[in-house]
Amino acid sequence: MAKQDTHSGSRDPSALTAHELHDIMQRGEVKCTELVRAVFARIERFDARVKAFLCLFRETALEQAERVDEKLARGEEIGPLEGIPVALKDILCTLEGETTCASRILKGFRAPYEATVVEKLRRAGAIFVGKTNLDEFAMGSSTENSAFQVTANPWDLTCVPGGSSGGSAAAVAADETILALGSDTGGSIRQPATLCGIVGLKPTYGRISRYGLLAFASSLDQIGPMTKDVEDAALLMNVMSGQDPRDSTSVNLPVPDFTSALTQDLPGIRLGVPQEYFGEGIDDAVRESVENAIDIMRQSGAEIVQLSLPHTEYAIPVYYIVASAEASANLARYDGVRYGFRAADADDVISMYEKTRRHGFGSEVKRRIMLGTYALSSGYYDAYYLKAQKVRTLFRKDFEEAFARCDAVIAPTSPTPAFRIGEKTDDSLKMYLSDVFTISANLAGLTAISVPCGYSREGLPIGVQIMAKPFDELTVLRIAGAYERNRGFALRKPPLDGEGTE
Amino acid sequence: MPVSKDDVEYVAKLARIELAEEEKHVLTSQLNSILDHIEKLNELDTEGVEPTFHALDVRNVFRDDEDCPSLPTEEVMKNAPARDGDLFKVPKIIE
Numbered sequence A: 001m002a003k004q005d006t007h008s009g010s011r012d013p014s015a016l017t018a019h020e021l022h023d024i025m026q027r028g029e030v031k032c033t034e035l036v037r038a039v040f041a042r043i044e045r046f047d048a049r050v051k052a053f054l055c056l057f058r059e060t061a062l063e064q065a066e067r068v069d070e071k072l073a074r075g076e077e078i079g080p081l082e083g084i085p086v087a088l089k090d091i092l093c094t095l096e097g098e099t100t101c102a103s104r105i106l107k108g109f110r111a112p113y114e115a116t117v118v119e120k121l122r123r124a125g126a127i128f129v130g131k132t133n134l135d136e137f138a139m140g141s142s143t144e145n146s147a148f149q150v151t152a153n154p155w156d157l158t159c160v161p162g163g164s165s166g167g168s169a170a171a172v173a174a175d176e177t178i179l180a181l182g183s184d185t186g187g188s189i190r191q192p193a194t195l196c197g198i199v200g201l202k203p204t205y206g207r208i209s210r211y212g213l214l215a216f217a218s219s220l221d222q223i224g225p226m227t228k229d230v231e232d233a234a235l236l237m238n239v240m241s242g243q244d245p246r247d248s249t250s251v252n253l254p255v256p257d258f259t260s261a262l263t264q265d266l267p268g269i270r271l272g273v274p275q276e277y278f279g280e281g282i283d284d285a286v287r288e289s290v291e292n293a294i295d296i297m298r299q300s301g302a303e304i305v306q307l308s309l310p311h312t313e314y315a316i317p318v319y320y321i322v323a324s325a326e327a328s329a330n331l332a333r334y335d336g337v338r339y340g341f342r343a344a345d346a347d348d349v350i351s352m353y354e355k356t357r358r359h360g361f362g363s364e365v366k367r368r369i370m371l372g373t374y375a376l377s378s379g380y381y382d383a384y385y386l387k388a389q390k391v392r393t394l395f396r397k398d399f400e401e402a403f404a405r406c407d408a409v410i411a412p413t414s415p416t417p418a419f420r421i422g423e424k425t426d427d428s429l430k431m432y433l434s435d436v437f438t439i440s441a442n443l444a445g446l447t448a449i450s451v452p453c454g455y456s457r458e459g460l461p462i463g464v465q466i467m468a469k470p471f472d473e474l475t476v477l478r479i480a481g482a483y484e485r486n487r488g489f490a491l492r493k494p495p496l497d498g499e500g501t502e
Numbered sequence B: 001m002p003v004s005k006d007d008v009e010y011v012a013k014l015a016r017i018e019l020a021e022e023e024k025h026v027l028t029s030q031l032n033s034i035l036d037h038i039e040k041l042n043e044l045d046t047e048g049v050e051p052t053f054h055a056l057d058v059r060n061v062f063r064d065d066e067d068c069p070s071l072p073t074e075e076v077m078k079n080a081p082a083r084d085g086d087l088f089k090v091p092k093i094i095e
Helices: A018-026 A032-050 A058-073 A116-123 A166-173 A190-196 A230-240 A258-263 A284-299 A312-333 A349-360 A363-376 A382-405 A428-435 A439-443 A473-486 B005-014 B021-043 B073-077
Strands: A053-056 A085-089 A127-132 A179-184 A199-202 A222-227 A270-274 A303-307 A408-412 A447-455 A461-468
Touching: A018 A032, A018 A058, A018 A230, A032 A053, A032 A058, A032 A085, A032 A127, A053 A166, A058 A127, A085 A166, A116 A127, A116 A230, A127 A166, A166 A179, A166 A190, A166 A222, A179 A190, A179 A199, A179 A230, A190 A199, A190 A447, A190 A461, A199 A230, A199 A473, A222 A230, A230 A258, A230 A447, A230 A473, A258 A473, A270 A284, A270 A382, A284 A303, A284 A408, A284 A447, A284 A461, A284 A473, A303 A382, A312 A363, A312 A382, A312 A428, A312 A439, A312 B021, A363 A382, A363 B005, A363 B021, A382 A408, A382 A439, A382 B021, A408 A473, A428 B021, A447 A473, A461 A473, B005 B021
Parallel strands: A085 A127, A085 A179, A270 A303, A270 A408
Antiparallel strands: A053 A127, A179 A222, A199 A222, A199 A447, A408 A461, A447 A461
16 A cells, blocks of 8 residues: 655655746745755665665765855846756766766776766756666666666665666656656656656657767667656756757757747647557556546547557567667677776687677677677568668658647557566566557657656556657647646655655 | 577677577577567568658768867776777787
8 A cells, every 4th residue: 555655745845846946946945055965865865775876976966056056145047957956867978977878888987078968957057966777778678677776666666667767767756856867769768757657758859969878779769858747848858959060860950948838738739549559458557547647638628539550569579670780780889998898808809899798788788789680680681670660661651640630649658557676577578568658759750758647556656648740849748738737636756755764 | 580599609799799508598599589579570561661760851961071179088098998008908809
């Protein structure tokens, strides 16, 4: 039975959103140093059990907070993200600390440059809390593939937080940070967001620079916000978006003020409900919560359109060929020559590569590199990689036809709430199937968000997913924001207070 | 088409990953079950369908061919597992 949480009614600043904190800091009701201390107090109290963080930047965070307080004391205005604690998935290069991708092969690696998004957040005055745990090289759906530690779901510490951005999701859910960044290749922002009861947005491919994001699948990866509410996600999008000359796949499109979507309601919006996303294999509580959410949206003025995305069942095989093939190429650079782990007992350079990669990579990473290498090898390229990329075109066409009849597609984010740690680790295919609803958005180049919409009988969070056309984040934010306003029940906080180590 | 242990050894060589004997057996059966699932794609007729290599229609995004600063060498060398000045030291390449 769900324990009672006491944190949501408290005056602890760590329980608040970025936009709330901006207002109260500007008004002088709370100091930035107080906020940063409150966040680190949560970490000290709970992270030994949650294990969201791989490393912390406590000293620099407090120094930066002092500078923000000096600015406030002088009566100056602070920007929307100034003084706000942000946690970074450890797949983003930072000049401070290590960047490991939760892999032994990068243990000790100190990036000689910082990611564009990190630079942008820093210039906006954000304060970095630390680097969060992930599935190794972003390959996984539970964060159990980290080489260093397993992150626990703050709602039930025997359950997974989802993956691969599980550390970021758990940290936001537990109020161990105010904002976090994740990355999404097949659902790695949205699935942990739904399992941890927070908001997670995958921007359109090309919206945000990938410079400094260690590459997994170059045609699918995107960095995105993981936050407590939709407005905070919009604020992060404003700061992070835009073309970057250092990422030739980032697009030259104007960046709108994403917060403008939050003043718009649902009348005039057509929501597509795809039958393939509501079939077998969905947990009853998920179905009920998502159907309630759709109902609330309908009552709030949206028109509901039934439709079909006929190639949905092919999403997983396509993804695992394409993502693994791209990963096999991207991970070829981890060879022990220039950085990271190098095996000590090699007589020649080939043997050094082979032993370094044998001992440096975990089993899921090796499995995907092997699958990808096989799919691209001579004689198999046409049958697998080329075939998968042709089926990808069929996905894009499914969605193009759907978007002729609706403005956004609505579906569950995950077929089940959080599963137990260890439950799916001995069957990789079973683990892959938990991505079934999120993958299509990456393959078709869409944008998609997950928003909390309910809880299971065991008190585990459930989320609803909203997908829109490429570069239409405004629609996704509009619908998610309007749903948040009309949701009709208050969100809970995880019942951590009884679990703390004092 | 089933993957054999020989195939796994060949692919491991291409991927430059040394595998333990037991790992070869486990991977052979895991790859086979994943590839079985992927066979599903053959249900679809993709004759005449163009592949989507990239979700965006962006081509040849070049910068001007001008010299500009790169990463500072010393910063980069700090991560070297073995170095000789500004050179990365590795085991023997050629016999």
